[in-house]
Amino acid sequence: MKIIGYAKQLSVFPGENVEFKVSCDHPSYQADIVRLIHGDTNPDGPGEKIELIETDVNGAYPGRVQRIYSGSYVEIPHHRRLDLVREWTIQTLVCPTTPDKGEQGLITKWDGNREAGFGLFIGEDGCSQLWLGDGKGEI
Secondary structure (H helix, E strand, O other), X not given: OOEEEEEOOOOOOOOOOOOXXXXXXXXXXXXXXXXXXXXXXXXXXXXXXXXXEOOOOOEEEEOOOOOOOOOOOOOOOOOHHHOOOOOOOOOXXXXXXXXXXXXXXXXXXXXXXXXXXXXXXXXXXXXXXXXEEEOOOOO
């Protein structure tokens, strides 16, 4: 895609700032705030109705490409508190959108080379799985 953008906040109260994130492979891009009254582009429909809202942010901005990673994730560096010593709990609430895609980590502290660590996964069969690996081939 040539340009991709989104608002960082999903919602704000009147008067609050909204931060926009944009990736663009052109030297610059034009940004405008608009009120979408009707977005139907069907030739038999009423057509698009868009109203320009005059704001200080409307204008040209320098473009730059920013990598976009598929899916959402966070990497947390190792800490001794993540070592499984005695009792522990790991949980997540997931709405799987690609259960037939193969093995997918949901929450993991997993070393695939050593088969060591723990994690909640979606397995090859699309079912949820808990993996515990001792690093010696036992999973």
